[in-house]
Amino acid sequence: MKDxxxxxxxxxxxxxxxxxxxxxxxxxxxxxxxxxxxxxxxMVKDETFAQTQPRLxxxxxxxxxxxxxxxxxxxEAININYIDETEYPRIAVMNxxxxxxVANLWNTPEQExxxxxxxxxxxxxxxxxxxxxxxxxxxxRRKEAGKxxxxxxxxxxxxxxxxxxxxxxxxxxxxxxxxxxLDKTTLDPEEALKMCDENTIxxxxxxxxxxxxxxxxxxALDKAVDAYNAKTGNEVCIHVDAATGGFILPFxxxxxxxxxxxxxxxxxxxxxxxxxxxxxxLGWVVWKDKKYLPDEMSFSVNYLGANITQVxxxxxxxxxxxxxxxxxxxxxxxxxxxxxxxxxxxxxKYLHEQIGKMTPFVNYxxxxxxxxxxxxxxxxxxxxxxxxxxxxxxxxxxxxxxVPAYTLPENIQNYVVMRIVVRQGFSxxxxxxxxxxxxxxxxxxxxxEYPTPTRISIxxxxxxxxxxxxxxxxxxxxx
Numbered sequence: 408m409k410d411x412x413x414x415x416x417x418x419x420x421x422x423x424x425x426x427x428x429x430x431x432x433x434x435x436x437x438x439x440x441x442x443x444x445x446x447x448x449x450m451v452k453d454e455t456f457a458q459t460q461p462r463l464x465x466x467x468x469x470x471x472x473x474x475x476x477x478x479x480x481x482x483e484a485i486n487i488n489y490i491d492e493t494e495y496p497r498i499a500v501m502n503x504x505x506x507x508x509v510a511n512l513w514n515t516p517e518q519e520x521x522x523x524x525x526x527x528x529x530x531x532x533x534x535x536x537x538x539x540x541x542x543x544x545x546x547x548r549r550k551e552a553g554k555x556x557x558x559x560x561x562x563x564x565x566x567x568x569x570x571x572x573x574x575x576x577x578x579x580x581x582x583x584x585x586x587x588x589l590d591k592t593t594l595d596p597e598e599a600l601k602m603c604d605e606n607t608i609x610x611x612x613x614x615x616x617x618x619x620x621x622x623x624x625x626x627a628l629d630k631a632v633d634a635y636n637a638k639t640g641n642e643v644c645i646h647v648d649a650a651t652g653g654f655i656l657p658f659x660x661x662x663x664x665x666x667x668x669x670x671x672x673x674x675x676x677x678x679x680x681x682x683x684x685x686x687x688x689l690g691w692v693v694w695k696d697k698k699y700l701p702d703e704m705s706f707s708v709n710y711l712g713a714n715i716t717q718v719x720x721x722x723x724x725x726x727x728x729x730x731x732x733x734x735x736x737x738x739x740x741x742x743x744x745x746x747x748x749x750x751x752x753x754x755x756k757y758l759h760e761q762i763g764k765m766t767p768f769v770n771y772x773x774x775x776x777x778x779x780x781x782x783x784x785x786x787x788x789x790x791x792x793x794x795x796x797x798x799x800x801x802x803x804x805x806x807x808x809x810v811p812a813y814t815l816p817e818n819i820q821n822y823v824v825m826r827i828v829v830r831q832g833f834s835x836x837x838x839x840x841x842x843x844x845x846x847x848x849x850x851x852x853x854x855x856e857y858p859t860p861t862r863i864s865i866x867x868x869x870x871x872x873x874x875x876x877x878x879x880x881x882x883x884x885x886x
Contacts, residue, residue, distance in 0.1 A: 755829045
């Protein structure tokens with residue numbers, strides 16, 4: 408007897424023999440009725456096929472590989488809400504253990520059993536929390552001194568990550584930017600202090616600038632800030648944005664002083680889902696001592712079965728990433744983390760060396776201090792090329808790679824660069840495949856008879872900029 412429901416998505420239906428596979432996926436309205444989990448899974452899965460495979464995405468800093476046990480552990484905790492400490496008290500304890508481990512990696516001087524820190528959903532929230540704490544401490548000092556507290560500011564280089572722009576906008580705090588140049592590729596301490604005054608809540612050096620991969624010299628900044636504060640009587644402090652470097656420096660360069668060993672470093676933020684080796688989204692922020700974490704940042708509720716106090720902009724959040732971080736700490740240990748970060752750095756140095764040898768390119772920096780670097784076209788080569796780095800990006804996409812091309816921050820925005828981020832899961836063999844694809848792409852682009860649209864567009868922009876200047880009779884250029 409014929410089964411009239413055969414094509415309607417019941418348990419007997421073959422996925423690709425179902426009526427649903429003849430229909431477009433929903434865009435505007437929820438479907439009228441349900442379908443089987445097998446068909447729903449396949450429809451969602453199929454929409455991801457055209458994307459770059461995560462491990463070939465060299466644009467992202469975010470972890471794209473964890474071992475099977477870590478993945479299993481996180482999947483099993485996908486339904487756990489971390490904030491519900493009454494129901495899941497061991498998760499809260501595990502979170503505290505992770506904060507302790509991170510704080511000690513950064514040489515915390517705090518003697519309390521549970522160190523002063525907070526869980527965050529990515530380093531963006533962690534940065535926000537560090538910035539808000541600095542602002543509230545500054546505001547309290549100003550109030551107690553009977554001084555105005557309506558014009559706070561903070562100082563950072565133009566290599567800032569976008570979260571700091573959000574922080575400035577959302578809390579109405581002026582962001583004073585120290586320009587980066589080809590000569591001064593990291594934050595200049597003296598230039599930063601020229602921008603400071605009694606309203607400065609903090610200076611934010613970066614360990615692993617997103618744009619370039621370089622590290623600001625926090626030790627030199629700390630010395631300069633100490634002299635400045637002694638001279639002016641101000642209390643400018645330092646929050647270190649260590650989204651990248653926070654999980655690189657302790658393992659590969661423990662001798663470098665950038666952390667709580669320095670006098671004015673009062674808080675540090677990092678990303679657990681970058682080189683902390685955990686799937687997104689996870690961040691951590693730690694304060695040097697409990698006294699630097701304002702009481703106003705702790706919020707309590709009692710409607711979950713007990714009195715729960717937490718620090719954070721978010722409330723409900725997944726517990727899976729906490730389990731993933733604690734698992735990695737146990738599974739890898741110090742030596743395991745060191746081995747993975749060392750391999751990532753060695754592969755980065757290899758790519759840096761090989762790309763630096765390619766005829767069209769020059770590396771932005773001679774040194775590699777984090778597992779990422781950038782390069783740009785040699786000016787003399789760029790002048791006659793029919794293609795740009797944007798065209799190379801598109802070519803590499805055809806081979807499955809995502810290698811981003813972008814312009815540098817203000818003041819050096821005329822430079823178009825490319826960046827590679829090397830993470831766990833990227834091998835030397837994959838690096839050779841990438842180099843081979845880059846060479847093949849360049850060979851194809853060199854065969855072009857006419858300039859690409861991006862090359863024409865860039866040339867026009869340069870012509871427009873050049874026409875802004877006119878020559879005077881004295882031979883000088885004036886605007």
